[in-house]
Amino acid sequence: MTTTSTDAATEGHEAVALLERTRTTVHPELRTTVESLPDSLRRVAMYHFGWEHADGTPASGRAGKAIRPALVLAAARSLGGDPHHAVRAAVAVELAHNFTLLHDDVIDEDPTRRHRATAWTVFGTPDAIIAGDAMMALALRLLAEDRHPASAAASARLAACVIELCAGQQADCAFEQRDPHEVSLDECVAMATAKTGALLGTSCALGALYAGAGEEQVAALDAFGREAGLAFQLIDDLIGIWGDPDRTGKPAGADLAAHKKSLPVVAALASGTPAAEELAELYRGPMDAGAVARAAAAVERAGGRDWAQFQAAERMSRAVHELSRAVPDLSAADELLALAEFVTRRTR
Amino acid sequence: MTTTSTDAATEGHEAVALLERTRTTVHPELRTTVESLPDSLRRVAMYHFGWEHADGTPASGRAGKAIRPALVLAAARSLGGDPHHAVRAAVAVELAHNFTLLHDDVIDEDPTRRHRATAWTVFGTPDAIIAGDAMMALALRLLAEDRHPASAAASARLAACVIELCAGQQADCAFEQRDPHEVSLDECVAMATAKTGALLGTSCALGALYAGAGEEQVAALDAFGREAGLAFQLIDDLIGIWGDPDRTGKPAGADLAAHKKSLPVVAALASGTPAAEELAELYRGPMDAGAVARAAAAVERAGGRDWAQFQAAERMSRAVHELSRAVPDLSAADELLALAEFVTRRTR
Numbered sequence: 001m002t003t004t005s006t007d008a009a010t011e012g013h014e015a016v017a018l019l020e021r022t023r024t025t026v027h028p029e030l031r032t033t034v035e036s037l038p039d040s041l042r043r044v045a046m047y048h049f050g051w052e053h054a055d056g057t058p059a060s061g062r063a064g065k066a067i068r069p070a071l072v073l074a075a076a077r078s079l080g081g082d083p084h085h086a087v088r089a090a091v092a093v094e095l096a097h098n099f100t101l102l103h104d105d106v107i108d109e110d111p112t113r114r115h116r117a118t119a120w121t122v123f124g125t126p127d128a129i130i131a132g133d134a135m136m137a138l139a140l141r142l143l144a145e146d147r148h149p150a151s152a153a154a155s156a157r158l159a160a161c162v163i164e165l166c167a168g169q170q171a172d173c174a175f176e177q178r179d180p181h182e183v184s185l186d187e188c189v190a191m192a193t194a195k196t197g198a199l200l201g202t203s204c205a206l207g208a209l210y211a212g213a214g215e216e217q218v219a220a221l222d223a224f225g226r227e228a229g230l231a232f233q234l235i236d237d238l239i240g241i242w243g244d245p246d247r248t249g250k251p252a253g254a255d256l257a258a259h260k261k262s263l264p265v266v267a268a269l270a271s272g273t274p275a276a277e278e279l280a281e282l283y284r285g286p287m288d289a290g291a292v293a294r295a296a297a298a299v300e301r302a303g304g305r306d307w308a309q310f311q312a313a314e315r316m317s318r319a320v321h322e323l324s325r326a327v328p329d330l331s332a333a334d335e336l337l338a339l340a341e342f343v344t345r346r347t348r
Numbered sequence: 349m350t351t352t353s354t355d356a357a358t359e360g361h362e363a364v365a366l367l368e369r370t371r372t373t374v375h376p377e378l379r380t381t382v383e384s385l386p387d388s389l390r391r392v393a394m395y396h397f398g399w400e401h402a403d404g405t406p407a408s409g410r411a412g413k414a415i416r417p418a419l420v421l422a423a424a425r426s427l428g429g430d431p432h433h434a435v436r437a438a439v440a441v442e443l444a445h446n447f448t449l450l451h452d453d454v455i456d457e458d459p460t461r462r463h464r465a466t467a468w469t470v471f472g473t474p475d476a477i478i479a480g481d482a483m484m485a486l487a488l489r490l491l492a493e494d495r496h497p498a499s500a501a502a503s504a505r506l507a508a509c510v511i512e513l514c515a516g517q518q519a520d521c522a523f524e525q526r527d528p529h530e531v532s533l534d535e536c537v538a539m540a541t542a543k544t545g546a547l548l549g550t551s552c553a554l555g556a557l558y559a560g561a562g563e564e565q566v567a568a569l570d571a572f573g574r575e576a577g578l579a580f581q582l583i584d585d586l587i588g589i590w591g592d593p594d595r596t597g598k599p600a601g602a603d604l605a606a607h608k609k610s611l612p613v614v615a616a617l618a619s620g621t622p623a624a625e626e627l628a629e630l631y632r633g634p635m636d637a638g639a640v641a642r643a644a645a646a647v648e649r650a651g652g653r654d655w656a657q658f659q660a661a662e663r664m665s666r667a668v669h670e671l672s673r674a675v676p677d678l679s680a681a682d683e684l685l686a687l688a689e690f691v692t693r694r695t696r
Contacts, residue, residue, distance in 0.1 A: 038511065099481075137488070138511060141504055144492060152500045155500075159485045159489030164386070167386035171388065173475070
């Protein structure tokens with residue numbers, strides 16, 4: 001694990017440069033694929049990716065950080081495959097990811113995404129649902145039409161992942177409607193694994209498949225992505241409570257103000273401590289700034305912060321272990337390690 | 349075309365028996381596949397198919413007529429394939445069809461489907477959207493995982509069809525918001541082809557692929573299904589205006605009362621006749637029984653009824669022509685012909 005302990009700033013730079021290279025490679029193909037959609041659906045998709053304004057004029061927005069496509073290409077390279085042969089798989093996971101964003105925004109009634117009005121607020125709920133549907137079909141079509149020998153296995157794997165993403169999103173919605181005490185920590189971890197870990201794992205698995213890897217290597221890379229994904233979610237949840245507003249662009253304790261049942265919160269609620277009782281009581285009422293501060297302190301006293309930090313480290317350790325099973329010489333997996341470090345250290 | 353002119357009652361019976369046999373063959377596999385969904389999504393899907401009540405107790409409802417699965421199996425048989433090898437493809441098209449029903453009901457805010465409350469009214473809009481997403485992914489996964497040599501081509505074709513279905517549904521929504529005069533007849537025919545013809549054509553194409561057919565035969569069977577699908581839509585639209593309430597279970601002129609821009613209505617509006625003007629004026633106001641009767645008369649005087657009847661016959665003729673290209677000895681295609689006759693003569 002010594003490879004993960006190199007200078008943090010350098011590694012951050014490595015991942016940033018890698019993501020930039022990935023966007024240069026993948027985004028033109030992603031855009032061409034999106035442009036192949038029928039007119040009316042293409043309009044919504046082009047807006048969603050930031051390539052067009054609502055009126056259809058060109059926009060220079062970024063189509064996302066491309067973490068999932070970068071994982072596909074890096075996984076392929078780590079197993080000796082040519083990343084250029086896996087570009088279609090990279091496009092497919094990015095389309096699948098953006099299908100979930102389009103539908104999640106409708107379901108959660110989120111007004112903004114990537115600092116812009118969400119597609120459903122601009123084009124209406126029906127068009128956002130339909131464009132999301134088409135984007136998912138496009139992802140699976142792209143793989144099914146690919147002549148790469150791994151394309152059928154990749155297509156089946158991505159379709160299975162979409163079902164898992166759906167289960168995760170459904171669980172997330174259901175949790176928000178339940179009393180804080182009713183949600184167990186196991187359920188919450190399973191939900192985060194399905195909602196966040198599954199697609200990161202599948203991205204790595206697709207890269208492995210496109211490098212011609214065998215079942216065991218594919219499974220190990222999938223597990224690497226899943227564990228890293230869960231670490232990412234834990235860090236994200238910590239930032240949602242204790243993140244620096246100057247770096248996150250959100251007020252301190254934003255997730256608490258929104259009554260979010262994030263992982264540190266559920267861990268705190270499940271602790272059986274007096275602080276858990278206090279937190280549950282606070283979550284039943286409105287959350288002004290004072291309540292948010294008291295809730296953050298209660299999560300900490302109940303052990304939710306420590307648990308999440310320990311879990312994040314534990315998951316990263318498991319991720320590296322899984323990776324070492326698939327790629328015994330970890331120096332070949334430097335890109336995957338850099339990406340895993342990057343996603344678990346981001347400030348949103 | 350003499351094969352299509354046999355006694356109507358007999359042919360209707362043949363199709364009814366064929367659909368019954370299809371359900372016996374396909375529904376157990378369809379149900380097993382749906383039962384493989386994660387718990388929360390399965391609940392919504394089992395309810396939608398009529399296999400469970402809202403509380404999860406068993407229900408004996410019918411999971412639909414199975415016209416699309418019947419087309420898959422009949423198409424495979426017409427080209428000498430073993431229909432039993434195409435059961436997965438039949439399940440896949442039925443899943444894809446039901447994905448569209450789940451989402452269309454959300455989008456159109458329809459309260460009932462198959463004489464039951466729609467899934468979104470029972471489980472909420474988020475769960476209905478998510479269950480629809482999962483159902484589409486399940487359809488494409490089923491084909492991608494199938495070891496049949498045609499499965500990749502079938503998967504790609506079904507994914508492309510889903511995109512076309514999305515474009516059709518989007519156009520349908522957009523038309524409803526436009527002034528009657530702004531929707532051209534060509535646009536309306538294209539919409540109906542995408543929304544109804546595409547999946548019937550794809551069902552036949554998948555049957556052909558699973559029978560090991562070449563590209564030309566697959567294309568001809570796809571065209572057969574599309575043309576028959578458009579004929580079906582035209583007849584359906586005629587029934588929506590002049591159908592016998594005792595047989596349709598809907599009040600006379602239901603589509604007119606709902607201001608639907610169905611094919612005969614758009615044809616009438618595009619006729620440039622005084623009756624077209626009268627119809628457009630009626631469509632701008634509320635529709636009481638008197639207005640519905642006057643609108644029906646105006647569609648007829650403007651030539652919308654004759655046009656739709658002629659077009660339906662013309663499309664059926666083209667369908668049979670396409671079929672004869674793929675299956676020169678039409679006696680081998682008796683099931684496909686019976687199904688085409690059935691769907692264009694149904695009373696809902």
